[in-house]
Structures are given as structure tokens and as C-alpha cells.
Amino acid sequence: MRALRKTHDGPGLELCEIPEPKPGFGEVKIKVLRTGLCGTDLHLLNWDDWARTQFTPPMTTGHEFYGEIVEFGPGVPQGEGRDELRVGQRVSVEGHIVCGRCRNCRSGRRQMCLRTRGIGVNRDGAFADYVVVPSTNVWVQPPEIDPDLGALFDPFGNAVHTCQQVDMAGMDVLITGAGPIGVMATAIARHSGARHIVVTDLNDQRLQMARDAGASETVNISQTRLWDVMHDLGMYEGFEVGLEMSGAPAAVSMMIDHCNHGGTMALLGLPKNDFAVDWSKVITHMLTIKGVYGREMFETWYRAAFMLQTSEKIRDAVRGVVTHRFAAEDWQEAFDTAASGKAGKVLISWE
Numbered sequence: 001m002r003a004l005r006k007t008h009d010g011p012g013l014e015l016c017e018i019p020e021p022k023p024g025f026g027e028v029k030i031k032v033l034r035t036g037l038c039g040t041d042l043h044l045l046n047w048d049d050w051a052r053t054q055f056t057p058p059m060t061t062g063h064e065f066y067g068e069i070v071e072f073g074p075g076v077p078q079g080e081g082r083d084e085l086r087v088g089q090r091v092s093v094e095g096h097i098v099c100g101r102c103r104n105c106r107s108g109r110r111q112m113c114l115r116t117r118g119i120g121v122n123r124d125g126a127f128a129d130y131v132v133v134p135s136t137n138v139w140v141q142p143p144e145i146d147p148d149l150g151a152l153f154d155p156f157g158n159a160v161h162t163c164q165q166v167d168m169a170g171m172d173v174l175i176t177g178a179g180p181i182g183v184m185a186t187a188i189a190r191h192s193g194a195r196h197i198v199v200t201d202l203n204d205q206r207l208q209m210a211r212d213a214g215a216s217e218t219v220n221i222s223q224t225r226l227w228d229v230m231h232d233l234g235m236y237e238g239f240e241v242g243l244e245m246s247g248a249p250a251a252v253s254m255m256i257d258h259c260n261h262g263g264t265m266a267l268l269g270l271p272k273n274d275f276a277v278d279w280s281k282v283i284t285h286m287l288t289i290k291g292v293y294g295r296e297m298f299e300t301w302y303r304a305a306f307m308l309q310t311s312e313k314i315r316d317a318v319r320g321v322v323t324h325r326f327a328a329e330d331w332q333e334a335f336d337t338a339a340s341g342k343a344g345k346v347l348i349s350w351e
Helices: 039-046 049-054 147-151 153-163 180-191 204-213 226-232 249-258 279-284 299-310 312-319 328-339
Strands: 002-006 014-017 027-036 064-072 090-093 130-134 138-140 173-176 197-201 217-220 239-244 259-267 288-291 322-327 345-349
Touching (some): 027 090, 027 147, 090 147, 180 312, 204 217, 226 249
Parallel strands (some): 173 239, 197 217, 239 259, 259 288
């Protein structure tokens, strides 16, 4: 089968021919139909400091994907019940494999497992014709979720998890960072009944995607002051909700400055370095700051699937983050496009 692998230490990947994997005990074999590119994949391609500490070649990369169950290993429950797995089902997969033994796992907080291993990082991933994963990580998708949406379920889950941190109905929401997850969060905020949704970024193309997804206003912060846009909307007290998706220190500072007293900030964007925070303002304004990572296993997955089932409008808005699609053989062009800063979500087809 085809597999996009890092075969040795150093920059680069190779599209190789390797044997198809066999599912072991408790595992499921999936025929991959669609995969999504994310920042993690670019880190592995470039072999930066983070990649060198996490990844041991040779190994197949990729963790955002959608496919079809083709085979089971021993010990996997199968049947006709609603929650049983069957050959032919279309699925997405939770990319974090947890130990099941640490306190967080045993307390129902698997997304906080102390020994998490990542598909496509710590074991062979999904940039291949077939992948083997634990059956407990498989999420069967409803018919409304097509291959493109199914391949987006990992980042869409991140957006849902971030939005889960606060009730947005009737609230004014600030979203900093109009990358794919920020745009999906915009669609969720609109679907959830937020009043004003203001999205900031430096990229006008991405801000247009946010407008298409339901933003009330977008702000290129290199050209326009956020205060001016707030005044145009009749907002004089600040945002009740802030969703930080960029990892930019300036965005965090701006959010602190523009949140209303008692507001809640949910931070998903990962900064590259440490930076100063005006903690006096956080304290005196009684701001709540929540760090968010990955998805809540598996409450986020239920919410994400159910939300997409309820509305064709939100399905179209989420699907709208996809700007480029490539065949597996054109993987290098796909990676170059994803790294250009001028794309939304980039998908690779393995059909």
C-alpha cells in the first residue's frame, strides 16, 4: 500500500510502498478515504525541535482522517446494535490513545491522560491507504457527515471543545485568529445564538472565510482598531466571551483589554514562546481564563456530530474552511500549500 512516511531523522517525507497493516487485539483496520493536514504534520516534515523529541522514524504520519472499516482484530465487539462496529461503516478517529490507568483516565477525564500517545506521532498514522487503530478510538459517523467533513472532525472537535467552555447564546464573542479552527468556531458561535461575533486576523482571505461562516464583523488589526468596530456595533462594555485561536501574544493581550469585566477567555492557540501577561488587569477585571487542548473524550464528539446533524447551514459553513484538495501523489504540493499561509484547510484524497 501507499504510505507517506518519515524514513529517517531530518527534514522531508517519502511516499513509500509498504505492506498493509494487520489489526491486533482490540484493533480495527480502516481504509483511508480522506486526510487533513495540520500544523503537527508541518512540524514533522520540517523536523523541528518539537518533532525530534516526539517522533521516532521510520513511521507513517497523519492523524486527521475519515475512512471505512474493513477488518477487525480479535477481541473487538461487533454486532447490529446502535453502538456496535461493523465492516463497511464510515468513521473518523480520535487521534489520542490513552493509557486507561492514570487518575485522569479512571476519573473519566481521558483527554487529560498523563501518558497519551498520538496516532501519526507515536505510532503509524493515516497518511496511507490503510491504518490500524484501537477500536475504542473509532467514531462512527452519521450519514450527514461526508468524507470532507469527516476528515475535519479532529480540528472541528477542537473548535467545539473551545466553544464548550462557555454559554455563548446572546453573548458578544471575540475570536482572535481566523485559521480553520477559528473559522469553525465562528460557525459554532453563530449556530449557538451569539449576538455579535467579531473575528480578528492579519490575513484578509481568512477574514473573508470568517465572514462567510457567520462573523458579524471582521478586523484586520494591522489596519483597523478593534475599539472602532465595537463602537460601530454599539458595544461599549467589552466582550463576554473570548476565544483565542492564534497563539499570538498580542492577541491574548488584546483580548484581555477588550473583554468585559467578568468575561471568560478560552485559549486554544499555542504560543511559540513565553510572554508577559497583565495579571493585574486579569485579577481586577475578574476574568476567567481556560486552557483548552484537543477534545473532551468523548463528549465533544457527541456534541460535534449532533450539531452537524441539526443544520445543513453549519455543515456548509464548516466545510467552507476547505480551500484545497489534492491526490495522495501530490502530497508535496499539498504540504507547500498548507505552509504558504494563504490556504484554509488542505485535504488529501486516498481514494
